[in-house]
Amino acid sequence: MQTHKTPTYLKAITLxxxxxxHTVKEDIKKGMILVLRVTPLAQKNVDExxxxxxxxxxxAKTQDADIARLGEERIIVTPSGVKIWxxxxxLK
Numbered sequence: 001m002q003t004h005k006t007p008t009y010l011k012a013i014t015l016x017x018x019x020x021x022h023t024v025k026e027d028i029k030k031g032m033i034l035v036l037r038v039t040p041l042a043q044k045n046v047d048e049x050x051x052x053x054x055x056x057x058x059x060a061k062t063q064d065a066d067i068a069r070l071g072e073e074r075i076i077v078t079p080s081g082v083k084i085w086x087x088x089x090x091l092k
Contacts, residue, residue, distance in 0.1 A: 008033060008079065015041045018052050024077075025059050031079035039073045 011027055013020065014037040027034055036056070041049045053075065060067040064080035078084055 008082070010035070012037065015049075015052060017041060017044070018048055021052060021055055021059075024056055028056075028059055028063050028065055028077055028079075033079065033082065034075075034077040035070065036075040036077065037073055038075060 068084040
């Protein structure tokens with residue numbers, strides 16, 4: 001008997017203002033892997049970007065998701081069960 005697993009989707013989103021938080025929150029709840037491009041928001045308002053990133057971080061931690069920066073322009077959020085390798089991890 002073959003079982004069908006629900007696929008995990010990868011979605012790229014460009015954050016333009018704080019109203020994009022709603023979409024990000026819903027996608028985190030759905031268990032998607034998100035690649036968030038933050039450059040447009042950073043160019044517009046750094047303080048707003050900081051608040052948006054803090055809120056996304058809070059949402060991710062509430063959902064047991066992992067979150068990390070991908071260079072200067074992007075943030076990645078992964079669902080529980082998918083961890084992002086970070087330099088401080090010891091994989092021995």
